Each structure stands twice: as structure tokens, then as C-alpha cells.
Amino acid sequence: MRLFMARLTAFVMRSFGLARRFIFIDPSVLQSAKDWLISKQGSDGCFMQQGTLYHNDMKGGVGDHDWMTGYVVASLLELGVLVTDPIITNALSCLRPVVGNLGNTYTTALLAYTFSLAGETSTRAQLLNALDNVAISEGTKLHWSQTTSGDTLAVEISAYVLLAVLFVQPLTTANLGYANRIVNWLVTQQNPYGGFSSTQDTVVALHALSLLAAEVFRMEGSSTVTVQSLSVAGEVYNFDVNRDNRLLYQEKPLKNVPGRYSVRGKGSTCVSVQVACFYNIPTPIKASRTLGVEVKVARDCKVRGADLMLNITVKYNGAKPTTNMVIVNIKLLSGFTADTSLLGSPPDSFAPLVQRVDTGDDHVLVYLKEVKCALDMFSICPLHVCCICTS
Structure with missing residues (x-):
């Protein structure tokens, strides 16, 4: 199966490159990744994708080579x-010819950061102006989304905008205020464990937040955050942040829950406060299913020694036109083996929809490229009886 190799290679190279200041990274690994990526550059300067992108929210409104090249x-x-x-x-x-014709917020934010790194201030300003026109403003918070209803890329998009805003020096008071509004939204998306919704957006968001922290960092000063229950004789917690413990994570469990609490900060340094609430919900009585699998045996399975035809139908009726990759895990009964020849054979002769088939022990894994919002079907046949024992 061909993966989205160029993006993944660039992602790992980027992560290793940022980490080498703190841990040892074999230089030959970075160099080999760099050489491989460079080998994928076309004669027009663009980097083309290798494999298939299975993140539907990143598709639409832009050619694959635009955001791939920017990344x-x-x-x-x-x-x-x-x-x-x-x-x-x-x-x-x-990239320059597409700057004024981008209909994809993700790519616009990514290219704003790319041209910031390249030092092209006029192109950067053009992209940031376009982003400002589609920004979602909520009081003191500011963020971006690929769609009006929100999506899984919102954190990554907003983090790229923050990186673009912070990268050019000197950082003006206006730019810092703009950046703070983005940070106000980003920290609300952070989970109690410090990450976000995925590895990818966590890496970008933490990079952006770290860059802001470096900009506003001051060696001197301290702050105290007071969390107080508003009930009678309620508990009071003071969190002191100073130069000696500024990197220390501090937490306290709240006892009067449910209840009302006040949070007050006093001092001369910047601190981040998060309240996490963990709770359980009843299992939904009727969960809507958008993906279904139906299995039918085409021959009499009671006849000893017979070959069985197993027809497996995969249906999708979700909101999007297609799914991402679908993996069908088929568990075989004892005494049966699967002949998957009708599904084709690697590397390029698989049946439609099928991208890969793995067999081992008593399982067959069928990888489908996608399932459209309609009826898609494939069959595995025949299943040979290899051993039947009777008493």
C-alpha cells in the first residue's frame, strides 16, 4: 500500500529537526530524508504527493502540489x-502564482508561514490579509476553520497563522495583541494532558505556543493565581509562579463539584490556567451507523468439503461523499482458509476499491481505498475447507 510518503517524511524530518537541539538525532537520518524529498521535486519546482491523502478535510479548493510544496x-x-x-x-x-487564487484556508495559512520563513514580507502580508477576511472572531478569541461548521484542522490552521504572525521581527504591539487572541482560542482546544486532537496539530500548536512564550518571556517577575470556591467555607488554592518554578505544572482537585469557583490572577508574568472536568455519559440507546457490512454465504455451508462463496457488502450513508480508507477484518471459522485470488494480486492488479489484502492465521484484512455514499461491494471466494474433524 502506498502511503502519503512525502508528507509523512517531511513531518518526521521537521519534528526531528526541531528536536535536535534537545536530544541526539543522527544527522544521516535527516540528510537521507532531505535528499529523498528533494528527489521528488518536479521540473517546475513543485513537490508532488506520493500516494493518497485520506484526510477529507484537507481536500478541495486547491491542488495537492500547492500545500505539499508549501509544507x-x-x-x-x-x-x-x-x-x-x-x-x-x-x-x-x-507557489507564487497560486497565492492570489487560494480557496483553501489550510493552504493559505500554511503558505503564510512558509513565505514568512522565506522572508517574503509582501507575499506574507497578502496571505495574512486574506486570512483576516475569513477569521472567526469570538470576543477575545480568534481562529480559523476549513468550513463554517468547524473541522479537525482548525487547530493546525490557527497555529500556522500564529507562527506567521510571530515570525517576522520586530514584533509590534499590534501583532502581539493579534497573536494573543489566537492563543486565547488555542488553549481552549488543549486537552487535560497537554495535547490537542492529533499528533500533527499538537506538534504545530505547541511550536506556535512555544514561540509566543519565548517572545513574552521575562526572567524577573512573579504571579499568583487564586482559585476559590464560592460556597460557604469553601476551599481556596493559591498557585505561585516565579522564576524558580515557571516550568512546573501545578494542579489541584476541586472538591465542591458541582459548584461555583472564582479564578483571580495577580502579578507581572503570563500564566495559563485550565479547568478539566471528567465525567461519564450513558451509552446511547440507538447510535446512528454510517458504515455497515453485510455478509452472505452463497453455498450450503452444511455440506462437508464444499467450497463456500462469501459475499461481503460494504455500505456507507454518511454526510460526506466518501469515506477515508476502510479496513474489513474477516475472521475465518476453524478449518477454513481463504482464497483471495479474485481480489487480485499485488502490486497493481487488485480489484476496484481494493488497495491491499493481508492474510495470516485465521484472519483476512481487506483495505478499501474508499467507500462512496452509495452501494459498493466486493467478494472473497472461494473459501476452501482445509480440515474438518468429526467425532
């Missing part, structure tokens, strides 16, 4: 490749 260029620049390197200059030449 690879940002990764290479973060790794220390000079902006005058022909690899970078050719890639930027690929």
Missing part, C-alpha cells in the same frame, strides 16, 4: 536550508 519548503527552511538554495527558490516560484 516541504517550510520543513526544509526550518531544517536550516538557505532561502537562496535553488531547491527553495524553484519551489517558491511554483
Whole structure:
């Protein structure tokens, strides 16, 4: 199965590149990843995707090579490749023509950060202006989304905008105020364990938040956060943050729950306060199903020694036109083996929809590229009886 190799390689290279200041990363690993990515650059300077993208929210409104090129260029620049390197200059030449015609918020935010890294302030300003026009403002909070109803990319998009805003120096008071509004929204999306919804958006969001922390950091000063229950004789907790414990994570369990609490901060340093509430909900009585599997045996399974035809139908009736990849796990009964020849054979002769078939022990795993919002069906046949024991 071909994976989205260029994006994954750039992601790992980028993460390793940022981590090498703190842990040992074999330079040969970074160099080999860099060389492989560069080998995927086309004659027009664009980087083309390798494999298939299974994140539906990232599709639409933009060619695959646009955001792929932006992502690879940002990764290479973060790794220390000079902006005058022909690899970078050719890639930027690929991106400039699409800057004014982007209909994809994710790509616009990513390219705003890419051109910020490249030092092209006019292009960066054009992209940030376009983003400002589609920003979602909620009081002191500001964020971006791929769709009006929200999506899983909102954290990553907003983090890229924050990186673009913070990267150009000197950082003005207006830019810092704009950045603070993005941070106010980002921290509300952070889970109690410090991460976000996925590895990918967690890496980008923490990178952006760390960059802001470095900008507002001051060695001197301290702050105290007081959390107090509003009930009679309720508990009071004071959290002191100073230069000696500024990296220390502090927490306290609240006793009067449900209840009302006040949170007050006093001091000269910036602190982040999060309240986490854990609770259980009853199992839904009737959960709506958007993906279903039906199995029918086409022959009499009671006849000893017979070959059985197993027809498996996969149905999808969700809100989106297609699913992402679907994996069908088929558990075989004892004494049966599966002949999957009708599904085709690797590497390029599989049946429609089927991208890969794995067999082992008493399981068959069938990987479907996607299932459309209609009826899609595939069959596995025949199943041979290899051993039947009777008393």
C-alpha cells in the first residue's frame, strides 16, 4: 500500500529537526530524508504527493502540489536550508502564482508561514490579509476553520497563522495583541494532558505556543493565581509562579463539584490556567451507523468439503461523499482458509476499491481505498475447507 510518503517524511524530518537541539538525532537520518524529498521535486519546482491523502478535510479548493510544496519548503527552511538554495527558490516560484487564487484556508495559512520563513514580507502580508477576511472572531478569541461548521484542522490552521504572525521581527504591539487572541482560542482546544486532537496539530500548536512564550518571556517577575470556591467555607488554592518554578505544572482537585469557583490572577508574568472536568455519559440507546457490512454465504455451508462463496457488502450513508480508507477484518471459522485470488494480486492488479489484502492465521484484512455514499461491494471466494474433524 502506498502511503502519503512525502508528507509523512517531511513531518518526521521537521519534528526531528526541531528536536535536535534537545536530544541526539543522527544527522544521516535527516540528510537521507532531505535528499529523498528533494528527489521528488518536479521540473517546475513543485513537490508532488506520493500516494493518497485520506484526510477529507484537507481536500478541495486547491491542488495537492500547492500545500505539499508549501509544507516541504517550510520543513526544509526550518531544517536550516538557505532561502537562496535553488531547491527553495524553484519551489517558491511554483507557489507564487497560486497565492492570489487560494480557496483553501489550510493552504493559505500554511503558505503564510512558509513565505514568512522565506522572508517574503509582501507575499506574507497578502496571505495574512486574506486570512483576516475569513477569521472567526469570538470576543477575545480568534481562529480559523476549513468550513463554517468547524473541522479537525482548525487547530493546525490557527497555529500556522500564529507562527506567521510571530515570525517576522520586530514584533509590534499590534501583532502581539493579534497573536494573543489566537492563543486565547488555542488553549481552549488543549486537552487535560497537554495535547490537542492529533499528533500533527499538537506538534504545530505547541511550536506556535512555544514561540509566543519565548517572545513574552521575562526572567524577573512573579504571579499568583487564586482559585476559590464560592460556597460557604469553601476551599481556596493559591498557585505561585516565579522564576524558580515557571516550568512546573501545578494542579489541584476541586472538591465542591458541582459548584461555583472564582479564578483571580495577580502579578507581572503570563500564566495559563485550565479547568478539566471528567465525567461519564450513558451509552446511547440507538447510535446512528454510517458504515455497515453485510455478509452472505452463497453455498450450503452444511455440506462437508464444499467450497463456500462469501459475499461481503460494504455500505456507507454518511454526510460526506466518501469515506477515508476502510479496513474489513474477516475472521475465518476453524478449518477454513481463504482464497483471495479474485481480489487480485499485488502490486497493481487488485480489484476496484481494493488497495491491499493481508492474510495470516485465521484472519483476512481487506483495505478499501474508499467507500462512496452509495452501494459498493466486493467478494472473497472461494473459501476452501482445509480440515474438518468429526467425532
